[in-house]
Amino acid sequence: MFRRLERGAGGRVTVHVDGRPVQMKEGANLAAALLEAGFSPFRTTPASGAPREPYCMMGVCFDCLAAVDAVPNRQTCLERVRAGMTIEIQDGAAGVAEAEGEF
Numbered sequence: 882m883f884r885r886l887e888r889g890a891g892g893r894v895t896v897h898v899d900g901r902p903v904q905m906k907e908g909a910n911l912a913a914a915l916l917e918a919g920f921s922p923f924r925t926t927p928a929s930g931a932p933r934e935p936y937c938m939m940g941v942c943f944d945c946l947a948a949v950d951a952v953p954n955r956q957t958c959l960e961r962v963r964a965g966m967t968i969e970i971q972d973g974a975a976g977v978a979e980a981e982g983e984f
Contacts, residue, residue: 894964
């Protein structure tokens with residue numbers, strides 16, 4: 882029913898997810914690449930700890946938040962895979978100091 886749109890000749894690169902090296906296609910949508918690699922959930926909610934995964938895939942819902950390259954609360958659906966990037970799954974809300982880069 883669905884098929885991947887092939888763009889360019891982007892090869893596979895290594896990124897680190899929660900400290901583990903993972904091969905992903907360079908330039909791919911990060912949220913989609915994380916789902917394809919089997920990562921779930923992407924974050925937990927601050928109030929109840931309920932697991933969340935990407936929902937809208939266009940930057941509206943904020944369910945795909947993760948720390949990307951040590952910056953918390955990044956919408957992974959708006960990020961592209963780059964060689965060497967680090968992704969950390971978020972547990973609850975990032976603190977104000979963390980979100981402002983003062984950690």
